[in-house]
Amino acid sequence: xxxxxxxxxxxxxxxxxxxxxxxxxxxxxxxxxxxxxxxxxxxxxxxxxxxxxxxxxxxxxxxxxxxxxxxxxxxxxxxxxxxxxxxxxxxxxxxxxxxxxxxxxxxxxxxxxxxxxxxxxxxxxxxxxxxxxxxxxxxxxxxxxxxxxxxxxxxxxxxxxxxxxxxxxxxxxxxxxxxxxxxxxxxxxxxxxxxxxxxxxxxxxxxxxxxxxxxxxxxxxxxxxxxxxxxxxxxxxxxxxxxxxxxxxxxxxxxxxxxxxxxxxxxxxxxxxxxxxxxxxxxxxxxxxxxxxxxxxxxxxxxxxxxxxxxxxxxxxxxxxxxxxxxxxxxxxxxxxxxxxxxxxxxxxxxxxxxxxxxxxxxxxxxxxxxxxxxxxxxxxxxxxxxxxxxxxxxxxxxxxxxxxxxxxxxxxxxxxxxxxxxxxxxxxxxxxxxxxxxxxxxxxxxxxxxxxxxxxxxxxxxxxxxxxxxxxxxxxxxxxxxxxxxxxxxxxxxxxxxxxxxxxxxxxxxxxxxxxxxxxxxxxxxxxxxxxxxxxxxxxxxxxxxxxxxxxxxxxxxxxxxxxxxxxxxxxxxxxxxxxxxxxxxxxxxxxxxxxxxxxxxxxxxxxxxxxxxxxxxxxxxxxxxxxxxxxxxxxxxxxxxxxxxxxxxxxxxxxxxxxxxxxxxxxxxxxxxxxxxxxxxxxxxxxxxxxxxxxxxxxxxxxxxxxxxxxxxxxxxxxxxxxxxxxxxxxxxxxxxxxxxxxxxxxxxxxxxxxxxxxxxxxxxxxxxxxxxxxxxxxxxxxxxxxxxxxxxxxxxxxxxxxxxxxxxxxxxxxxxxxxxxxxxxxxxxxxxxxxxxxxxxxxxxxxxxxxxxxxxxxxxxxxxxxxxxxxxx
Amino acid sequence: xxxxxxxxxxxxxxxxxxxxxxxxxxxxxxxxxxxxxxxxxxxxxxxxxxxxxxxxxxxxxxxxxxxxxxxxxxxxxxxxxxxxxxxxxxxxxxxxxxxxxxxxxxxxxxxx
Numbered sequence: 010x011x012x013x014x015x016x017x018x019x020x021x022x023x024x025x026x027x028x029x030x031x032x033x034x035x036x037x038x039x040x041x042x043x044x045x046x047x048x049x050x051x052x053x054x055x056x057x058x059x060x061x062x063x064x065x066x067x068x069x070x071x072x073x074x075x076x077x078x079x080x081x082x083x084x085x086x087x088x089x090x091x092x093x094x095x096x097x098x099x100x101x102x103x104x105x106x107x108x109x110x111x112x113x114x115x116x117x118x119x120x121x122x123x124x125x126x127x128x129x130x131x132x133x134x135x136x137x138x139x140x141x142x143x144x145x146x147x148x149x150x151x152x153x154x155x156x157x158x159x160x161x162x163x164x165x166x167x168x169x170x171x172x173x174x175x176x177x178x179x180x181x182x183x184x185x186x187x188x189x190x191x192x193x194x195x196x197x198x199x200x201x202x203x204x205x206x207x208x209x210x211x212x213x214x215x216x217x218x219x220x221x222x223x224x225x226x227x228x229x230x231x232x233x234x235x236x237x238x239x240x241x242x243x244x245x246x247x248x249x250x251x252x253x254x255x256x257x258x259x260x261x262x263x264x265x266x267x268x269x270x271x272x273x274x275x276x277x278x279x280x281x282x283x284x285x286x287x288x289x290x291x292x293x294x295x296x297x298x299x300x301x302x303x304x305x306x307x308x309x310x311x312x313x314x315x316x317x318x319x320x321x322x323x324x325x326x327x328x329x330x331x332x333x334x335x336x337x338x339x340x341x342x343x344x345x346x347x348x349x350x351x352x353x354x355x356x357x358x359x360x361x362x363x364x365x366x367x368x369x370x371x372x373x374x375x376x377x378x379x380x381x382x383x384x385x386x387x388x389x390x391x392x393x394x395x396x397x398x399x400x401x402x403x404x405x406x407x408x409x410x411x412x413x414x415x416x417x418x419x420x421x422x423x424x425x426x427x428x429x430x431x432x433x434x435x436x437x438x439x440x441x442x443x444x445x446x447x448x449x450x451x452x453x454x455x456x457x458x459x460x461x462x463x464x465x466x467x468x469x470x471x472x473x474x475x476x477x478x479x480x481x482x483x484x485x486x487x488x489x490x491x492x493x494x495x496x497x498x499x500x501x502x503x504x505x506x507x508x509x510x511x512x513x514x515x516x517x518x519x520x521x522x523x524x525x526x527x528x529x530x531x532x533x534x535x536x537x538x539x540x541x542x543x544x545x546x547x548x549x550x551x552x553x554x555x556x557x558x559x560x561x562x563x564x565x566x567x568x569x570x571x572x573x574x575x576x577x578x579x580x581x582x583x584x585x586x587x588x589x590x591x592x593x594x595x596x597x598x599x600x601x602x603x604x605x606x607x608x609x610x611x612x613x614x615x616x617x618x619x620x621x622x623x624x625x626x627x628x629x630x631x632x633x634x635x636x637x638x639x640x641x642x643x644x645x646x647x648x649x650x651x652x653x654x655x656x657x658x659x660x661x662x663x664x665x666x667x668x669x670x671x672x673x674x675x676x677x678x679x680x681x682x683x684x685x686x687x688x689x690x691x692x693x694x695x696x697x698x699x700x701x702x703x704x705x706x707x708x709x710x711x712x713x714x715x716x717x718x719x720x721x722x723x724x725x726x727x728x729x730x731x732x733x734x735x736x737x738x739x740x741x742x743x744x745x746x747x748x749x750x751x752x753x754x755x756x757x758x759x760x761x762x763x764x765x766x767x768x769x770x771x772x773x774x775x776x777x778x779x780x781x782x783x784x785x786x787x788x789x790x791x792x793x794x795x796x797x798x799x800x801x802x803x804x805x806x807x808x809x810x811x812x813x814x815x816x817x818x819x820x821x822x823x824x825x826x827x828x829x830x831x832x833x834x835x836x837x838x839x840x841x842x843x844x845x846x847x848x849x850x851x852x853x854x855x856x857x858x859x860x861x862x863x864x865x866x867x868x869x870x871x872x873x874x875x876x877x878x879x880x881x882x883x884x885x
Numbered sequence: 886x887x888x889x890x891x892x893x894x895x896x897x898x899x900x901x902x903x904x905x906x907x908x909x910x911x912x913x914x915x916x917x918x919x920x921x922x923x924x925x926x927x928x929x930x931x932x933x934x935x936x937x938x939x940x941x942x943x944x945x946x947x948x949x950x951x952x953x954x955x956x957x958x959x960x961x962x963x964x965x966x967x968x969x970x971x972x973x974x975x976x977x978x979x980x981x982x983x984x985x986x987x988x989x990x991x992x993x994x995x996x997x
Contacts, residue, residue: 037936040962041911043955044932050957069931076933510890 050528053852099407117415120368122422126452127361128694130367133444142213147342150300154336159338164288176313180302181208184279189542191258193245198542198739200279219268227285235264239272241281247638249399258546278440279597293332353759367770369775372465374499380473401470408466437758459859501821507770508825511679512856514767531617536745537720539712554703564730577618578608580711581684604693631698639673645693720744747834775865782869814866900977912961
């Protein structure tokens with residue numbers, strides 16, 4: 010206890026010694042003065058006259074300055090003070106070699122910057138908790154199919170779960186889509202979420218203005234309401250308090266606006282309008298709803314799983330064939346939302362770590378070389394009494410200064426990069442992700458800087474200070490052989506790391522190229538897409554919907570420069586769409602039959618150049634009153650009528666539209682297209698004609714306009730014609746090429762980033778090879794001069810230097826290849842029709858790396874042979 | 886916590902100071918006067934040695950300093966022995982006696 014107090018007192022004193030040195034000096038002066046006075050008084054008491062008493066006291070006292078200096082020294086330097094002194098020395102020494110300092114700081118800024126940027130993405134997507142109260146209590150529910158896969162909830166099943174569950178405090182269903190909202194300042198096509206009454210309660214999210222759903226609202230027969238996003242409120246409702254006077258019309262219903270959510274509320278991602286509703290569809294297989302819940306106090310995820318699974322299994326037992334779900338899959342909400350992005354992010358994080366490691370190795374190697382040239386300086390300081398620990402600390406402080414400067418620059422770089430990613434590649438990140446450089450990221454960068462500083466400093470400092478004897482006199486490379494070997498190992502490591510990165514990047518690039526070479530089965534050039542959002546409130550019957558397109562399509566075809574124009578409810582590689590079961594040839598069992606449901610016009614196939622391989626496409630004869638016709642794709646024909654013609658068979662989707670009793674006759678088969686993604690095999694699809702079944706076009710319709718000119722030249726005309734037909738119908742324009750590009754955006758993002766990392770690593774490795782060789786050539790100038798004087802020709806000398814280089818590089822390549830074989834496995838899920846050990850890719854990146862290394866070593870090798878032997882020999 | 890070994894001469898001065906303070910808290914001049922008196926003017930502690938030593942002892946936590954007022958009503962810095970200082974004094978004393986005995990033994994042998 011006493012020790013503790015004493016220690017505390019001492020620390021206090023040290024702190025004071027640092028902070029108030031002036032005061033301590035003053036105190037010491039006073040103390041000495043008082044001592045002198047006492048001595049004078051004593052002398053007087055001994056009987057000396059005052060003058061002499063003072064003179065003697067002063068004489069005996071000696072120099073005050075020296076006493077003060079010694080007393081100050083006895084107090085000791087505070088550790089902070091010493092650190093400050095080290096930092097000053099380090100800064101001076103770094104200023105003396107500006108080239109090294111600049112390269113080192115920039116290298117680290119780059120390394121730490123990209124690492125921090127990737128970390129900010131990883132943090133935003135995987136680490137930072139969702140921005141709701143007790144986010145770890147939020148779960149996501151899916152119905153479990155017989156094969157164990159998950160699917161959206163049927164409304165009826167959701168209500169049964171809600172009524173029975175005890176492990177969930179609250180549970181809500183929601184479904185989002187892009188659709189048309191009327192009642193704002195203008196008709197808008199925007200993200201709408203249909204929610205059940207407890208949605209906001211589950212998330213624990215209050216409104217910023219007004220309120221969310223009140224008790225009694227959102228119930229069957231009760232009032233239904235709308236809540237809007239801050240963004241929507243500002244842009245479409247004028248941003249004024251009279252939002253509460255507004256009523257929005259969405260999808261056939263009218264919803265008074267009761268509240269505005271805070272700007273950071275973004276669930277489901279991209280939603281601007283939340284409207285309540287009750288799904289009265291009794292079907293147990295209409296899988297339309299995403300479901301989230303909040304665990305009841307005390308309930309665990311495991312308990313919820315057991316209970317909910319039991320509930321659905323009991324339902325299955327009760328409803329039998331009417332129901333397809335066999336249980337429930339319960340996942341943490343955060344885990345569910347970040348699942349898709351996780352593998353790629355972890356790969357990128359790993360990759361960026363490797364790049365940083367390469368940068369560190371590079372600087373450690375440079376440090377060794379630098380340390381060698383500084384050995385004389387260190388030896389002098391050592392001779393003057395600096396201990397080895399002191400010298401090591403000095404070198405470490407120097408490296409920490411460099412790495413912290415690099416880290417500070419790196420944070421600035423990370424801010425820029427993060428902004429770039431968020432604005433340029435929004436589709437590459439999950440919608441909920443909140444990616445920014447905040448305190449956590451800065452702390453991460455600081456930690457990374459500190460660790461890199463240690464990493465690049467410790468080993469060289471240890472080695473350089475290890476044996477300083479002889480360094481003063483000779484000053485030349487007495488023990489540099491061993492150090493050169495160390496640097497060779499470092500180069501090898503660098504090469505190995507760079508190769509692993511290059512291999513990963515190479516595989517991703519090859520995948521992407523393979524994928525982009527996939528023929529999607531439809532024309533993408535010069536096709537403009539116009540998403541047309543018919544407001545369900547205005548287009549509430551079959552005739553109105555059909556007549557809109559009857560008017561619009563001829564208008565568009567009349568635009569100069571338009572070759573063809575077609576219509577479909579869901580464009581290939583687009584979003585949305587629906588699928589359905591169907592009965593066959595008069596039967597009444599739809600189970601086991603399943604196909605995408607597409608509504609087209611008669612020129613859709615022609616517009617996209619999709620060939621009719623059997624039978625016919627649609628014609629003007631497929632009118633409203635005529636028998637309903639259906640065209641199917643080859644995948645559907647093959648699956649349900651294998652080895653025979655599908656033509657003439659009849660099918661009937663039971664719940665899709667207003668023609669549930671009407672049979673469709675298969676009149677044609679068209680070629681398959683890759684509609685779900687370039688890397689996904691075509692699924693069975695049926696096409697109906699909008700003249701006969703237009704109802705579902707209010708859930709989304711896209712007009713495709715193929716022109717003789719690039720799509721953007723047609724855009725204004727298309728927009729104007731659509732507005733002329735009905736100004737209440739928002740139109741959003743894009744192009745098929747953009748859709749294709751968008752469908753590979755995530756993959757392209759990962760590929761681009763990983764390639765950039767790999768190239769950076771390659772560059773750093775080349776820089777490392779160059780640095781080491783340039784240094785060793787300079788060290789061996791004399792030897793080389795002698796060799797050349799003895800008749801070695803340039804070729805021999807160059808070969809010698811290159812051989813030295815390859816002695817370090819080639820083992821690195823071998824180690825890198827072995828490492829790649831292990832590491833690229835992690836990429837397997839991200840590859841498309843390329844093996845994780847693709848020999849061509851591995852060979853290509855190895856060759857690239859060796860070539861670059863050869864070039865990097867050729868430069869110093871060439872310089873070596875330019876040496877004038879006489880000068881080289883005389884140099885020492 | 887063991888203190889670093891102290892050089893014998895310097896250590897002797899430290900020991901003398903600690904011993905002096907073992908009786909009562911004292912200021913710098915008082916300490917030097919006390920040592921001078923009790924050694925019958927043999928040991929004259931120079932201020933140039935005394936104050937660095939006092940600050941060193943304070944730094945090690947063996948003495949504690951406070952401003953106070955001397956007998957002659959002068960402001961002075963009074964030093965007090967700490968608990969650790971007492972232990973250190975005991976250690977030094979034992980070491981010192983051992984040293985004296987050793988030297989004494991050698992000297993006796995030499996005169997024979």
